[in-house]
Amino acid sequence: MNPSLHGIIPPMVTPLRENGDLDTHAHKRLITYLLRGGVHGIFLLGTTGEGPSLDHGLRKQIVSEACTVINKRVPTLVCITDTSFKETLALAQHAKEAGADYVVLASPYYFPISQEEFQEYLVALAPRLPLPFLIYNMPSCTKIHLAIETVKKAKALGAIGIKDSSGNRAYLLSLLQEFRDDPSFSIITGNEALLPEMMQKGGCGAVAGGANFFPKLFVALYDACIANDRDAVARHLERVNWISNTIYNVGKQESKYVKGTKCTLSVMGICNDYAAPPIGQFNSTERNQIIRYLEEFSYKDEYTIK
Template sequence: MAIFKGAGVAIVTPMKANGDVNFEKLSEIIEDQIAGQTDAIIICGTTGESSTLTHEEHLEVIRHCIKQVAKRVPVIAGTGSNCTETAIYLSKEAEEAGADAVLLVTPYYNKATQKGLIAHYTAVANSISLPVVLYNVPSRTGCNLAPATVAALVRDVENIVGIKEASGDISQVAQLMHLTEGKIELYSGNDDQVVPLLSLGGIGVISVVSNVAPKYMHDMVMKYLDGDMQGSMKMQLDAIPLCKALFCEVNPIPVKAAMNMQGKEVGPLRSPLTEMEPENQKLLKNIMKDMGIL
C-alpha cells in the first residue's frame, strides 16, 4: 500500500523575526494544509530549510509536526544527510517519534559514486523499519541517482519503496520505471512536471506549490488518477506561471514570500538565504492574484 497518493506538501519551517523556529505558526499552517486536503506532510526537507536547522531543531520540528498531525495524514520526515551516520541517527529518531516514512536526499557536496549511494541508502534503510523514499535532485546536490542504482536498491532493500524524482529528465524517469517494472512509488519533485510523471506511472507529487494552493495540487493529481486526464492537464498548464514564479529565486525564498503575502506570517529565511527581490515579488503577487489564491 502506497505511503500516500496525491499531493503532499513540502512544508516550510516558519521562523520568528529573531530566526527561531515558530512552532505555534507551524501548527497553524499544518492545520491549514489538512483543511486544504493535502495528502501528506513532508517535514524538514529542502523547503523546510533543513540545511540550517541544528540536529536538535530538526528533530524538534519533526516531533512537533507528528504530534500536531496526529495520524490524520502521513508524515514523511526529511532525514537525509551527506553523512551516512547522521542520516541513520536522524532516521532512527524520526521512527521513534512516530513518522510514517522518511525522505532521504542523495548525499550532497561529497558526490558519492553509484556504488557509494547503494552502500549509503542500504545502511540507512537497514537501520529502521519505516518505508524509505529516495530523493533525487541533482541540481541541488551535484549527485544524480541513476535508474539502475534505484532499481538495485528497490530490488535488494525491502523498505526502500519510493522516490521523489526532481532530476527534470523525463527520459531518465521513464528508464527508472522500466528498470523497476513500475514497482516503485513515484512522486514528482517538480511542480511543473506532475502530469508527465503521472503518465509514466507516478502516484503523486511532493509539492512546493501546495504550500500556497494545497487543494489545487490535490485536485490536479486526483483528476488524473480518477481518469480525467484532460482536466488534470489543463490544471497543470494553468499552474505553469505560478510554478515558474515560485522557483525564480532559490527555493524556499519565493514560497515563503508568497505565504507571507497570503497573511500566513511564516517569517523570514535563515542566512545565507535572503528575502525575495522586489520585482520578483511583484510578479509573483500578480500571478497569485490571477490564480485566485491571493
C-alpha cells in the same frame, strides 16, 4: 500502488522567526492549512523545508511538533539526509519516536561520490533504519544523479519508493518503465508539471512545492488525473504552469524558488518569510511582484480554503 504513498505530498516550508527559531504557531497553522486543503501526506525537512540549513535540535523539534499536529491523519515523511552518517541515523530514530511514517534519504552532500559509493552507503545504512524509507534523487544539491542500477539496489535493500527531483523527464519515464511491474514501489515526482504524464504511466503522485500555498489546486489536478478528466487536467495544469512561470521566477538568485514560496505564504498571511542563512528574504520590489501575481491569479476565488 502503495496505498499509503500517493497523491499530493507538499514539501512543507519551515516557518521561522527572525532569530532562526521555529515559529510554532505558524508551523501549526501551515500544517492545518495543508490538511484542510486535502493533501495526501506531508514531507518535512526537504529542500523546500530548508532541512540542511537547520541545526539538528531544530530539525527534531520540527518533526516532533509536526507529528503531534498531523496525528496520523496523513502519512508524515521526514528527510534524514545529512553529511554525517551518525546524525542521519539519529534523526531517523527521532522520526520514529515522534510518530513519523517514513524517512527519505538523498546521498550525503558536499563530497562528490560515485554510484558505487552511494550503494555501499545504503548497504551500511538501510538495515539500521527504524522506518520504511524512500530514496531521494536531487542531483542539483547532491552532486550525484542516481542511476537506475542504484535505484534497483536501494529497492533490493528495502526502499519502498523514490522521490525524483531531477527535473529530467526521460529519467522519470525510465523509472516508470523499469518498475512498471511492481506497483508497491512508489515513484513520486518533484516536478509539478510532469504529474499528469507520469500518472498515466503508473506514477503515484507529486511532492509539489506549490501545494504549500495552493494545496487545493494540486489535489484537484491529482484527482483529475485519477478520473482521467482531460479537460480538468488541462485547466489545472495551466494554473500549475503559471506558478512556475511567475512565482518561482521572481528574483535573480538561485534561491528564488524557496524565497518565492515563503514570500507567497507570507503575503497570504499563513507564515512569515524568514529563511535560514544563507537564504534571505525578498526585497520590497520582489515582494510586490509576488503580491501582483497573486492578485492576477485571483487565488481567493477558486482555490480558497474555507
